[in-house]
Structures are given as C-alpha cells and as structure tokens.
Amino acid sequence: xxxxxxxxxxxxxxxxxxxxxxxxxxxxxxxxxxxxxxxxxxxxxxxxxxxxxxxxxxxxxxxxxxxxxxxxxxxxxxxxxxxxxxxxxxxxxxxxxxxxxxxxxxxxxxxxxxxxxxxxxxxxxxxxxxxxxxxxxxxxxxxxxxxxxxxxxxxxxxxxxxxxxxxxxxxxxxx
Numbered sequence: 001x002x003x004x005x006x007x008x009x010x011x012x013x014x015x016x017x018x019x020x021x022x023x024x025x026x027x028x029x030x031x032x033x034x035x036x037x038x039x040x041x042x043x044x045x046x047x048x049x050x051x052x053x054x055x056x057x058x059x060x061x062x063x064x065x066x067x068x069x070x071x072x073x074x075x076x077x078x079x080x081x082x083x084x085x086x087x088x089x090x091x092x093x094x095x096x097x098x099x100x101x102x103x104x105x106x107x108x109x110x111x112x113x114x115x116x117x118x119x120x121x122x123x124x125x126x127x128x129x130x131x132x133x134x135x136x137x138x139x140x141x142x143x144x145x146x147x148x149x150x151x152x153x154x155x156x157x158x159x160x161x162x163x164x165x166x167x168x169x170x171x172x173x174x175x
Contacts, residue, residue, distance in 0.1 A: 004049040009038040014150050018046050025050060025097070026148050028120055028129035030105070032136035033152030042152075043101060043132045050128055051095040058101075064093040069116075070103040081108070081115035088119050088127060097126045105131040106138040113140045120146045 004022070005015045014031065021029065029046075031039040047066060048055040057063040067087050069080055084100060092098050100119075102108075108116060120129060120143065131147060133139060 028147040030147040037152040047099040065095045071107040081112040102131040105133040106135040
C-alpha cells in the first residue's frame with residue numbers, strides 16, 4: 001500500500017522502514033522517538049495498511065481485527081495486558097491478520113510488561129504488534145529486544161509549519 005504515509009509529517013527513515021514492513025510484515029514493531037513526531041498517526045496508518053482498511057476505521061477503533069492497549073490513569077495495567085493475551089487467541093474476523101496497537105508502551109507497569117512479553121515471545125502467525133513510545137529506553141530491555149525498532153526524529157520547523165501552520169508548534173500539535 002504505497003502512499004500510506006504521504007500526508008503525514010515527514011519521517012523519511014521511519015516511512016521507508018514501515019513501507020518495507022508492509023511488503024513482508026514481521027510480528028512486532030516499536031515506533032519510538034520524541035513526543036510530537038507523528039508516531040501515533042504513523043502507527044494508525046501502518047495498522048490500517050496491515051489490515052487493508054480505511055484509516056478512519058483504525059482512528060475510531062471500529063475495525064474488528066484491531067486491539068488497542070493504552071494507559072489508564074497514567075499506566076498500562078496488568079488486566080489490560082491480560083485481556084490482550086486472551087484476545088491474541090482469536091483468529092482474524094475480516095483481515096488476514098490482527099493488529100495489536102500498544103500506545104504509550106513506556107507506561108507499561110512491570111507486571112503488565114511481563115504479560116505483554118509472553119505475548120511477544122509466542123505470537124500466532126496472524127498477529128502483528130505495533131508499540132508506540134516517547135521513552136523507549138524506559139521499557140524493559142527484553143521487550144525492546146523482541147521488536148523491530150522504527151526511529152522517529154524531531155520535526156524540522158518547515159515540517160511543523162506544513163502540518164500545523166506554526167513553525168514552533170508544541171509536540172501535542174502533531175501527536
């Protein structure tokens with residue numbers, strides 16, 4: 001699916017790696033870098049392309065083969081990680097695969113990270129994990145060692161201006 005990232009903030013290295021991954025998806029990716037570099041939007045577009053879906057179905061969480069794990073109250077709780085583990089055994093409903101999108105993965109508590117680690121170690125062939133983090137160095141090394149890193153860089157002023165209309169926009173403006 002070429003062009004999946006065309007209207008997103010310029011991240012040439014990340015976009016090249018994600019486009020290559022679409023041709024032969026692995027089982028897990030970690031999109032990491034500073035806040036405000038467009039990681040989440042790229043992750044959603046990547047998930048949409050993996051599921052051969054319109055991006056809107058990913059953004060509004062209505063695709064049946066998408067599972068989103070995100071923080072509640074400042075961390076990702078063990079119950080949520082266990083729910084992901086249970087969902088992992090469900091076969092795809094509509095697409096050829098299931099995508100597990102883990103937002104703010106650096107907010108995994110130790111017990112949640114260990115539960116996720118078990119899922120990353122023994123995924124079914126149809127599962128693709130997409131982790132997103134502003135602080136990958138805060139994640140367990142065992143998790144980082146089981147994912148393909150996709151680095152994001154700070155945006156140039158010209159790119160900020162193109163996407164927000166403000167060359168000194170705050171990171172929250174890009175998401």
